Amino acid sequence: MEDIALPDIEMRKLPLQDRSRARLEAIQEAATSIILEQGLPKMGIREVARRAEVNIATFYQFFPNKTSLLRQLSETYMIEIRELVQNAGQRAMAMSIEDGVEHICTGMLDYFRANPAYIELWSGGQANPELRDVNLDDSYQNAKFLELLGRHWSGGREVKGLETLTLLLSITTGHVLRHAALMSKEDGDALVKAHCEMVTAKLRVALLGHTV
Numbered sequence: 001m002e003d004i005a006l007p008d009i010e011m012r013k014l015p016l017q018d019r020s021r022a023r024l025e026a027i028q029e030a031a032t033s034i035i036l037e038q039g040l041p042k043m044g045i046r047e048v049a050r051r052a053e054v055n056i057a058t059f060y061q062f063f064p065n066k067t068s069l070l071r072q073l074s075e076t077y078m079i080e081i082r083e084l085v086q087n088a089g090q091r092a093m094a095m096s097i098e099d100g101v102e103h104i105c106t107g108m109l110d111y112f113r114a115n116p117a118y119i120e121l122w123s124g125g126q127a128n129p130e131l132r133d134v135n136l137d138d139s140y141q142n143a144k145f146l147e148l149l150g151r152h153w154s155g156g157r158e159v160k161g162l163e164t165l166t167l168l169l170s171i172t173t174g175h176v177l178r179h180a181a182l183m184s185k186e187d188g189d190a191l192v193k194a195h196c197e198m199v200t201a202k203l204r205v206a207l208l209g210h211t212v
Helices: 018-038 045-052 056-062 066-092 097-114 116-125 129-153 162-182 185-208
Strands: none
Touching: 018 045, 018 056, 018 066, 018 116, 045 056, 045 066, 066 097, 066 116, 066 129, 097 116, 097 129, 097 162, 097 185, 116 129, 116 162, 129 162, 129 185, 162 185
16 A cells, blocks of 8 residues: 555655755665665565665655655656766767767766666656656756757757757667666677767768768
8 A cells, every 4th residue: 555656746845954864865775775676666665664764754754655756766866867968968069979979878878887776767667657757858858958969069050850859869869878788888888889870870961961
C-alpha cells in the first residue's frame, strides 16, 4: 500500500534547518542506494526510511509519496545535466561543429557513467506518467539551448526546421549516451563516436548547406 501514487507529487517542503536538510539528504542517499542495488520497482518507502534512519512520519514531512521522491531525484539529476550541457555548449561555440558535438557528448557520457542511478531512474520512470513528463520537459529545455548553439554555428543563416532538428538531437543523443554508459568502455566509446559523426554530418547540411 505504501507505494500507491497519490495525486499530490510535489515535494511538501524545503528544509531550512541543518538537521532537516541532513534528514532530507539521508532520504535521497538511501533511495539512490536502493535504486542502484535493487532497481527502481523495488524501492519502497519503508526501506528508504529504514536506511535513512528516519521514521515514516519524517519521510512524509518531505514527500507525499514515492513518486514525489522520484521526481525530486530526477529533477536534481536533470538540473546537473542541463548545467553540464550549457557549460559545454558555451565552450563549443568557439569550436568547429565536429569538435563541439564531440565535446558535449563526451561530457554527458562521462556524467552518465559516473551516475548509474540516473540511468536506472530514467528508464524506470518511463512507466510513470508524471516522471515521463519531467523527462520530456528536460528534452525540450536541452533542445532550446542546442537551438541557440545551432544558430551560432550557422553564422546567422536562416535554418529551416532548426527547432525540430534540435529536439530530435536532444532526444536521440540522450538515448544513445544512456545506452553507451551501460556498455563496456570500448563499445560505448565507439557508439558515441559514430553518433557524433552522424550528428555532425546532419548539422553541416542543416546549418551550413554542406552536402553529405
